[in-house]
Amino acid sequence: MNRITSLFGIKYPIIQGGMIWNSGYKLASAVSNAGGLGLIGAGSMYPEVLREHIQKCQKATNKPFGVNVPMLYPDIEAIMKIIVEEGVKIVFTSAGNPKTWTQHLKDNDIKVVHVVSSAKFAMKAQDAGVDAVVAEGFEAGGHNGRDETTTLTLIPIVREKIDIPLIAAGGIATGKGMMAAMILGADGVQMGTRFVASLESSAHIDFKTTVVNANEGDTHLTLKELAPVRLVKNKFYNDVQELYTKCPSKEDLEALLGKRRAKRGMFEGDLVEGELEIGQISGLIHDILPVETIINNVMNEFHQAQKETQQFQF
Incomplete structure (x- = not known):
């Protein structure tokens, strides 16, 4: 032991x-x-x-x-x-x-x-x-x-x-x-x-499938102003990155994130608008x-x- x-x-x-x-x-x-x-x-x-x-x-x-x-x-x-x-x-x-x-x-x-x-x-x-x-x-x-x-x-x-x-x-x-x-x-x-x-x-099975299909470089650490999370690069992630080009405030990021975004992605299987948190080892x-x-x-x-x-x- x-x-x-x-x-x-x-x-x-x-x-x-x-x-x-x-x-x-x-x-x-x-x-x-x-x-x-x-x-x-x-x-x-x-x-x-x-x-x-x-x-x-x-x-x-x-x-x-x-x-x-x-x-x-x-x-x-x-x-x-x-x-x-x-x-x-x-x-x-x-x-x-x-x-x-x-x-x-x-x-x-x-x-x-x-x-x-x-x-x-x-x-x-x-x-x-x-x-x-x-x-x-x-x-x-x-x-x-x-x-x-x-x-x-x-x-x-x-x-x-x-x-x-x-x-x-x-x-x-x-x-x-x-x-x-x-x-x-x-x-x-x-x-x-x-x-x-x-x-x-x-x-959700669609999120699990996304994990096993992920390759090196398909995730990125972001949203440090709120709580740093590593996200799969989907539409929501792209929206976050586009917002960063405009020097957003913390409130701007919170507004984009909204509520239930993680549930929408990982639990309900929305691979487009959901927040998909996963580690680099998914590759x-x-x-x-x-x-x-x-x-x-x-x-x-x-x-x-x-x-x-x-x-x-x-």
């Missing part, structure tokens, strides 16, 4: 990203049942919908699972209340100050992990008392850093600054990627894009598979990579 498998009581140090509109109880329970740590994505759920998903996940698996909570979303107090009431034991927080909720959660016997995009914020999270951090590089699809630090650079820098367990995220979808991250100092990995393209993901994903197969493939490749690294002797 390593520090991540020991911390969460799981078989493999693989954590599923708690992605909005993709990470319902079916995906979370499937990942947990296959030996990883599944996360319910609370960011796209009303409080009572989250409660329903937690209860269904508890029935679908007897293995550990958690909830991912982006703290910039509304109803945060109601969400945290439900998490405590329903007996959730693991919470991943992001997009906010870890000091705000960490102690409250830990007082309720909940393990807390905070997502960061820099060593500075990793140290703040450690000081706030979290049990582990996720360091997410520029390659990721979700709300990542404005500094565009790649995972290859970010992981060893963060490792040098903190003592608590470190989870690498951003551009990881294979066993070799997992091996590379752990050699650089990570104790485990978090994968989002690879699990979007799974049978159990709640994403390496070519199939939609059951979660169990994905995790088995990753671990088989990881163990093969362990053997192959022994040949690099000079």
Whole structure:
């Protein structure tokens, strides 16, 4: 066992990203049942919908699972209340100050992990008392850093600054990627894009198909003035880029984004006007598979990579 498998009581140090509109109880329970740590994505759920998903996940698996909570979303107090009431034991927080909720959660016997995009914020999270951090590089699809630090650079820098367990995220979808991250100092990995393209993901099939058809260069990090996201280059993305040529204000960008744009794209399958968030590693994903197969493939490749690294002797 390593520090991540020991911390969460799981078989493999693989954590599923708690992605909005993709990470319902079916995906979370499937990942947990296959030996990883599944996360319910609370960011796209009303409080009572989250409660329903937690209860269904508890029935679908007897293995550990958690909830991912982006703290910039509304109803945060109601969400945290439900998490405590329903007996959730693991919470991943992001997009906010870890000091705000960490102690409250830990007082309720909940393990807390905070997502960061820099060593500075990793140290703040450690000081706030979290049990582990996720360091997410520029390659990721979700709300990542404005500094565009790649995972290859970010992981060893963060490792040098903190003592608590470190989870690498951003551009990881294979066993070799997992091996590379752990050699650089990570104790485990978090994968989002690879699990979007799974049978159990709640994403629309058209979005899943877009992910597996994506090539290198088909995504771009944008909307930094709001919250940096990596988008598939569709009509909505082109509209964003056209607006940037006019030196838009933050309010102009918010007006274009509007409401429910991410739901429209990823959950409802509007590939034209929807917001399609996905990581750069989509260019390496070519199939939609059951979660169990994905995790088995990753671990088989990881163990093969362990053997192959022994040949690099000079």
